[in-house]
Amino acid sequence: MKGNLHTHTTNSDGDYSVWEVLDIYKNNGYDFLGITDHEVFCEEKYDGEITLIHGIEESSLYVQNDDRRGTYAHFNCFIPKENVKAKVKYYQNVGDLQKNIDELNKMYSLVQFNHPLFSRFLDNEHLALDGYDLIEIYNHKDFVEETGMSNAENLIRTMLNNHKKFWISANDDFHGPYYGTKNDRCFGGFNMVCADNNEESILHAIKNGYFYPTTGPMIKDFRREGNIFKIETTPVKRIVFYSNMRRCKNIFDLNDEKITYGEYELRGNEFYLWVKIIDKDGKLAWSQPVYLE
C-alpha cells in the first residue's frame, strides 16, 4: 500500500479540506493518506477508494524565544487510547521534551518524530531522546520550502551507530497549494506498507516496521536467508548496504540504471544493517534498519 502519513487541511493551516486532499492523493495512485492537523485530531469519516488514516500533529515548543534554535518539535500521533484533548506542550531542555514524548505515548499507540532537520536539534539531543516509533528521514515540505536538505540520512546514521532503534518514514507534510502535474509540494516522499488496505492493518504494519520510505525507487523484496541479506529493486544505479562495520558494500553501475538485485553476507559484528538504493535521477529509497543485536 502506498501512502503519505503527513498532511494538513483547513482543520489547521492547510489550503484544502479533508475531502479535497483525499481526492488529490486518490487521483495520484495513493492507497492511504494520513491527515495530521496541528493540535486537531482528524474525526472525519470517509469510506472511499483511499484509506483515511486518522492522526494529529502535536507540538512541543521551546519556551525561550531563542532564534538560534529551532523551536518546534512536532510529533504525528495515531491510534488514540482515549478521547483526544490536544494542547501545545512546552520544553526548555531535553528532559522536558522526553516527558512530553512520554505523555504522547500514554495518549497514542503510534508516535512519529517529524522533520528533524527543520526542528534543528543537536545530534546529542537526538541521542538522549527515546520512546517514539518512527522518525521522518524525508519531509518534502522541509526539502522544498525550508532547509533544502534532501534527507536526514546523516542523523539516522549517527543514531544507528549509537544503538538507537526506530523506524524511518518519508512524507510530504503537504499544506497546499496543488499545481496539478507541475506541483512540487506533494508526491515527494511516501511509504510502501505491507498491509491490507484498511486503517487498522496499515497502522499495525507501520508500528511493526513492515514498510519502507522512498522518494521514487521501489524495493520489491528484502529478506534474510541464513547470513545473507537479499534485496530486489526496481532498476537503480546503486545499492548500498550500510552497517556499523568499516566497509559498506556498494554495488553500482554509473553508466546505466540496470541494477535490480544485491546481496550482503553478514561478517558477524554488525549490530544493524541498512540498505539504500539510488535511481538515475538521484531519487532514494531506504530499507528499515535491521537490528541484529
Ligand SMILES: [Zn+2]
Ligand atoms: Zn510540523
Ligand SMILES: [Zn+2]
Ligand atoms: Zn506538518
